[in-house]
Amino acid sequence: MIGKKARQQRGRVLAALDELRTRIGFVMGAARNARADAEFELATLELERAIVTEGCDRARCDPSLAPRPGDPVSTAVWQRLDQVRVAFGQEWADGPARLRSLVAASAPGAAGQPPGRWLGRVGTNKGLTAPGLWRIGACTVGTADDAEEFDVAVPLLDESHLSITSAPGTRHAVDALVESLLMRVLSTFEPGAVRVHLWDIGQLTAVLPNFYALSRTSAVTVHDPTRLADLLDEFSGHIRRIHADALQGGHPSLRAMREAKGTRIEPWRIAVLYGNGEELEPEQRRDLKRIASGALDAGISLIVVDVPTVLGGSVETIRLRDEHTAVCSMTGGDLVVDLDPPLPGAQVSAASGAIARALVAKQGGPRGFTDLVPAELGRERSTDELRTPVGFDEGDPVEVVIGDATPHALIGGPSGSGKTNFLYALLGGLAARYSPDELALYLLDFKEGVSFAGLAPGRKDESWLPHARLIGVNVNTDREFGLALLRFLADELRRRSAAAKEHEVTTLAELREADPNGTWPRIVAVIDEFQYLFAGRDTVTALATSLLEDIARRGRSQGIHLILASQDVAGIEAFWGKPAVFEQCTLRIAMPKARRVLTETNRAAVTAPRWHAVVNHDSGVAHGNRVAHIPDASSPGVFARLQRSLWERYASGHGSPRLFDGAVAPVLSDSVAYAELAKGGQPRALVGQAIAVSDIAFGVELPRAPGRNLAVLGAAQRPAMSILDSAARSLARQFHEGEVEFVACCLVDSCAPAVARLTDQLQREGHKAELLPCDELGERLAAVQAAMSEDGARRIVLLYGVDAALPTLERKEPGKQSGLDVLRAVLKQGPSHGVHVFGWWRSVARLKDTLGFGGTEDIGALAALDVQGSDLGPFCAGQVVHWSPRPGRALFFDRTTHSSPEVMIPYAVAEEES
Amino acid sequence: MTAKWSAAASAAEVSPAMRYKEIAGLARKATVDLQAWERSRMAELESATVAAREEIEAATEREQRAMSQAQRWWRMALDNVARLSWVNVGPEPEPIDSARASQLSRYTEDVRSGYQELTQAVLDLGWRAR
Structure with a gap:
């Protein structure tokens, strides 16, 4: 039997042994755990490396790498990667929602809403502003669990061109995309606000056939596949003209001019050019690039399909991957766009028909002379210029401006081409807008007809055109009368110059301001068939030539304007080597088949149809062309009604014009x-x-x-x-x-x-x-x-x-x-x-x-x-x-x-x- | 002329299209940034994997060393108590799961002190207790 002390001593030994065992167990455990930790770490690193090598997004879809719940290595790695992803995507987190609301605000109505809400309805937007975006499809982002969709939309009118590239076998998908986009545009605005030009290198007529009804109106024009150059020329001219008009008014673009004036001046134009994936001819390529760089400011947007030319200006791209998806420059190459499904063909045809009918109704059919006359007569002032519509281009008025930039006009066209009718339209438009105190007319007709006789009091009609101060008819043999008119104008020029000098001013506008009580109307002298004036080699021709040059040079500033009409200006020997007179006539009017009125390369008059005129404010250069239908102004009774109204209004204050009729002997x-x-x-x-x-x-x-x-x-x-x-x-x-x-x-x-x-x-x-x-x-x-x-x-x-x-x-x-x-x-x-x-x-x-x-x-x-x-x-x-x-x-x-x-x-x- | 117009256009306010691209650009930026991070991470992982492999080798070696050392300690402990008939030595030491890998050195020190405590306890035994 051992004592208590011995038991205690033994107890300490046993306890120490147990403690040692435990401590050795900790050492063994720690060493084993360290090794296990290292192995775990390696496993996570290797998995992570596999994932980032594949790319997180793709790895998530790879069964061998995708997250495996319960697998600590997979769980640890994916947790860490998700944290990284969240950190990087912090800014984009609310991106889809922001894009949805942006498209909703910037692509209202037909521009962005589903077709069921607008297809078949005629647009009502007046065209002062255009939607900033146009929907083409949608895009889905995020993982399957937290997927988010947002609209994909592209800019177009005033903003950007579009370049679409097809994939093999996706032509009909491209057609559907273009058709949908155009239908959104056409359905947004009131009819006539947008014109679409279709050109397909591979097709004559059947480009976007659902637009057939519209192709019978000005809204859609299908161009000949062999005549791309003509289309590009037309656009070049349009761009130059718009630039000139806008810049002259101090506006940087058509959009700015539209906003400043508060009215839609010109329709937007969209040109859809279908190529075949091959480069265009070098000249056409250059033209297309030039047009693209200036087109947007002139209201033209290009949609090029499979045309590899790099366009100037702002261009968005859509590259089809297959029939349903595409990659778009708006969203970047990483996001796949699910294109909107094609619009139902029958509904597109029906909608085109509805828009076409509305357009025809709005244009009110062919325009007449009364459409040239304003609602209220004589409201305009001629201080700065004379301006009047003379005809219509697809329902839109085409104006003639006689002023600083275009002081004198040259009208050309063979006999029977409508010169006299044009003159009546012009005179009617001017007389209706300006009172006789603002405009004085001196009218001379060298033809053997009596074109202007009706403007003077006659046996049948006692009325006269109150603006007319002089009417000369049947003066074909009395060239001296033309000379007399030029002398009179030269004298008037001197009188106005003297008055201007007296008031220490230089122009008519300043003179009118300085002398508000004076009567200083703008004088328009019309000489029809003026070539007769220069028919001989005599003193009349010599004097007339020098007087005409003098008036042409100096008349602008004193408000004296010449309108010279002739069958063929080139035949006038007196002006050979003296182009100054014609150079001053910067306003050119070419009737159908007119020769030499426009520049040599400008062949617009050759193709102009009957009852039309090419109105050109740029000395006949092609870019100034406006082809206008001139309404009938010269049939019996047409002009007379306006004349009667003007006569009743003004005759009491203005005497009848002096009528010189070369065929009638004076009494x-x-x-x-x-x-x-x-x-x-x-x-x-x-x-x-x-x-x-x-x-x-x-x-x-x-x-x-x-x-x-x-x-x-x-x-x-x-x-x-x-x-x-x-x-x-x-x-x-x-x-x-x-x-x-x-x-x-x-x-x-x-x-x-x-x-x-x-x-x-x-x-x-x-x-x-x-x-x-x-x-x-x-x-x-x-x-x-x-x-x-x-x-x-x-x-x-x-x-x-x-x-x-x-x-x-x-x-x-x-x-x-x-x-x-x-x-x-x-x-x-x-x-x-x-x-x-x-x-x-x-x-x-x-x-x-x-x-x-x-x-x-x-x-x-x-x-x-x-x-x-x-x-x-x-x-x-x-x-x-x-x-x-x-x-x-x-x-x-x-x-x-x-x-x-x-x-x-x-x-x-x-x-x-x- | 075109340059003048372009200059004027640039002065205009930001268009919806530009705003759209700006927002859509954030998605692209996130993706691009992630891809850039993935690329840089790949390089990091290369070296980290190598280091991890080395670490496994080192840990394995440390484990073996620790095991053999632990066995030695235990044998020495058993030697110390071998002549004590009343001592039931019990099971061999087993690795403890909760042991912290990072505490191995301390644990080793603890074993040393534990062995000294055992040795001292054996030395302290009186003749009756032996």
Whole structure:
């Protein structure tokens, strides 16, 4: 038996042994665990390495690497990777939701909503702004557990082009994508706000066949696959024109101009170009790149399909992977886009039909002249420019602007191409917008028609166009009238320049501002068939050329504008080597088949259809082309209705225009000059009407001075009678009864009745008028000669056919003066004593015979009829006279007032008057 | 002219398309960043795996060393109590699961002190207790 102490000692040994066992167990456990930990660590590292090598997203789908619940290694690794993923995706966490709300806000209505909500309904958006995004499909992100979907949308109008690349066998998917996108666009806006151009290198007509109904309207145009160049040219021109218009208005783009003006100016254009995966021809490639770089600012968006050309400007890409999915530059290459399913074909066709019908209804069918007229007449001011629509392009008005940039216009087109109709449309549009205080028209037609006659008061219609100050018709032979108009314009130019100088300003706009009480309308001078003005190589052509150049150069700043219309401008010899006139005509109007009005490379006029015109504000360069349908403005009654309205509105404040009709002889008693003749002053014998802008007459002043006789030369009886008749009657009007004596002798039998009527008329007016028998002429002349130095009375000797009297007058009796000597003496000395001879010689030679060696100074004034100008030199102060006989016209020269002979129109003879 | 227009366009406010791309870009950025991390992680894992293998070798060696050392301690302990007939030595030491790998050195020190305690307890036995 052991004691307590020994038991305690043994107990300590046993306890120490147990403790040692335990401690050795810890050592063994720690060593084993360390090894196990290292093995676990290696396993996780190897798994993680396998996962990151594969890529986390793909590894998650790989059965050998995918998370295995219960496997501590897999669990540990995936937990760690998920934490990393979450950390990296922190910013994107709410991305899908943000994209959904962004698309909902930026692609409203048809732009982003499912087709069931809009397909088949006609859009109502006025087109002031365009949706920023257009939906094409959706994208799903995240794992199967937390998958999130968001809309995929692309920018288009004003924003970006689209480049679509197909995969093998996905053409119909591309068609569906394009069709869906276009349908969204077309269904968003009101009809007419968007135009689609389709071009497919591989198809003639069946491009997007569901749009067939729209292709019959301006909304969709299918282009010839072989004519890409034409389409690109059209777009180039459109871009340049829009840029010019926008920049001129200080706007950087069409969108900016639209926003500034608060109205849709131009429709958007979308061009869908289907290629075949091969490069375009180098020239077309260059053009396409150029267009792409400027197109967006001009409202053009391109959708190119399988065209490998890299476009300029902003471009989004869609690359199809298969029929249903694509990769899009909007979402990046990592996200796969599930494209929206194709729209049901039948519904697209029906929707196209609905939009087409709405478009036709909106355009209201073909536009008429009344559509050119504003609701309220005369509301515009011409301070800065004149602007009016003249026609329509697919329902949209096409304007003509006459102002700083386009001061003068050149209109060309063969006969029957509609020039006159265009002029009426233009004049109607302008007259309806501007009051006569803002616009004055001077209208001249060199054709043998009477284009503008209806604008003056007539027998059927008493109204006139109140804006017209001058209307010249039937002036094809009276080139002098064109010259007179140019002189008038040149004078007006000087008058305006002087007024501007006085107010220390330079332009019409400034002058109107500085002189608000002045009347400074813009003047538009229209000369139809103006080439007639330059038809000859004479002084008229030379003067007209220089005047036209002067007005063309300086007219712009003073508000004087020329509108020159012609069949073929190139044939005008006077302008060969002088392109300045045409260069100033920056506004070009080419009627169908017009030649040389546009630039050589611009062939728009060749293809322009009937009743259309190419309106070009850029000197005829192709990019300025606007092809407009010109409504019928010249049929009977069309313009007259507007004219009547304008006449009722303005006629009281504005007189009727001066009408110059080259085919109608003026009537003496109706002329202003005749009406203004008064008794008392210096007598003046009127002989004919001057070819001038105002109604003025040529007259022979009859002071008591040598040479104041009048000779009428030529065999033409009627005008000769007219001239002498006018001279006598106008003179009679200026004398009181008994103050003047008329002595008439008619040596041409056929004229005798008319002369008798004249003397009767003069007698009725209270004057002493005597019709001598032929055989008493010599005797009477001697009496006149004897009396003239004694009584000094006014006597007018009217001799008809003096040449017939010469044989008798030449007879000389011994010791006496012959009758011819007496006549010579009367011619020489008579005028100083108030005796004037108004004689008609039927040939120049006979007049020379009459005068003998006395010289030609005794004939101070002459009116030449059917004689040659070369014979007249001695009577026209030795000048070379360009004159050949013209029916109804005479050449008048008064050496006391004229520097050179001028053409005049004899008045209608008395019997015609009656 | 085009340059002028482009300049004007750039001055315009951010368009929906740009905002869309900006947001969609975050997804791409997350993906790209993750991929970049994966690439850099792969390189890290290469060296870490090598180190882990070496660590396993070292741990295995340490384990073997610790086992043989533990057996030696235990045999020495058994030697100490071999002449004590009343001592029932019990089972061989077994690795303890809860042992911490990182505490091996301390555990080893504990064994040393435990053996000394045993030796001292045996030395302290009186003749009656033996």
